[in-house]
Amino acid sequence: MTHRKLFTSSIAAVGIAIVAIGAKGQHDSAAVQYTDFGSTKTPAGPAFQAEVQPPSSARIKEFRIPITHETIEIADGVTYEGWTFGGTVPGPTIRVREGDLVRIKLVNESPMPHSIDFHSARIPWDVAYRSIVPGEELSFEFTAHDPGVYLVHCGTPPVTLHIMQGMYLAIIVDPKEGWGTDVDKEFVIVQSEFYAQPNDNGQSLQADFASAMDKRAKYVVFNGRAFQYKANPLQVDLGDRVRFFVVAAGPSFRSDFHIVGAIFDRVYPDGNPLNVLEGVQTYTVPTGGGAVFETVFEEGASGVGLYPFVTHVFADAEKGAVGLIQVRSPVLTASEDPANQ
Numbered sequence: 001m002t003h004r005k006l007f008t009s010s011i012a013a014v015g016i017a018i019v020a021i022g023a024k025g026q027h028d029s030a031a032v033q034y035t036d037f038g039s040t041k042t043p044a045g046p047a048f049q050a051e052v053q054p055p056s057s058a059r060i061k062e063f064r065i066p067i068t069h070e071t072i073e074i075a076d077g078v079t080y081e082g083w084t085f086g087g088t089v090p091g092p093t094i095r096v097r098e099g100d101l102v103r104i105k106l107v108n109e110s111p112m113p114h115s116i117d118f119h120s121a122r123i124p125w126d127v128a129y130r131s132i133v134p135g136e137e138l139s140f141e142f143t144a145h146d147p148g149v150y151l152v153h154c155g156t157p158p159v160t161l162h163i164m165q166g167m168y169l170a171i172i173v174d175p176k177e178g179w180g181t182d183v184d185k186e187f188v189i190v191q192s193e194f195y196a197q198p199n200d201n202g203q204s205l206q207a208d209f210a211s212a213m214d215k216r217a218k219y220v221v222f223n224g225r226a227f228q229y230k231a232n233p234l235q236v237d238l239g240d241r242v243r244f245f246v247v248a249a250g251p252s253f254r255s256d257f258h259i260v261g262a263i264f265d266r267v268y269p270d271g272n273p274l275n276v277l278e279g280v281q282t283y284t285v286p287t288g289g290g291a292v293f294e295t296v297f298e299e300g301a302s303g304v305g306l307y308p309f310v311t312h313v314f315a316d317a318e319k320g321a322v323g324l325i326q327v328r329s330p331v332l333t334a335s336e337d338p339a340n341q
């Protein structure tokens, strides 16, 4: 699929508003893109939408991020009393370009104090990342100077609790000159873990802080739910170059990211293309870090078939951090054609 098709569908899908300012015909760089994550929730069923679209050309990007407390599904049929940015766990992926001005409006619609910490911003912690009380709003802005893929999380103490409750998301800052390759599909994978125990009414699970302090996770997940991409594989076509933006939200586990049956021809630690590794089997994304991974699925080299992606810390993969990529041929081969069965 081409970039252009992807971009067109993204505009329709997320319902963002691009508001031109200044004279008619002015270049896109004089536009403001406004996204309200209270009204554009990331689809979470049947699996959290992992595929992401390129950033718009607007040089100013504004995001309204509501904080809410929600009952979320963290494994098949297992619900959890979580805390969210934008109503989902993880929260919505934010995507901007290097040099963009990013304006954040955080709105606390929950019954307790929370905050937000952007690893992509160079900004005073005591001003931008302070906790806000129920009903309070906080606005700040930063210029996205540093390309990469970063963790965004709640930093209100105890931070372990606020992260394990689900308060994290990924922000992608695309390099000014692009990533250097043309990809056909891009996916965001946020790894995190849940520490859970039954709640008082026995309906849902709730936080188990003692387990969190012992690092005894109940589930380790990609994009908020155990095994969701095993049931609903990520779909790519034969011949596709695929880029993965991987973030390890923790609160305490890293991600040793690996695709069974594939090799990454490039990995950018922290997502900065100045850091480039070639020919990588497994790369560790540290807790609180991110990395960009690229591979090609082509005939004779990771061709048509199924490819598990895991954290190669297998005790964590057994708890849910495993998914599948399905590589399909746009044209059926003789053995796949039902007419030949």
Ligand SMILES: [Cu+2]
Binding pocket: 083, 113, 114, 115, 154, 155, 156, 162, 167
């Ligand atoms: Cu919080």
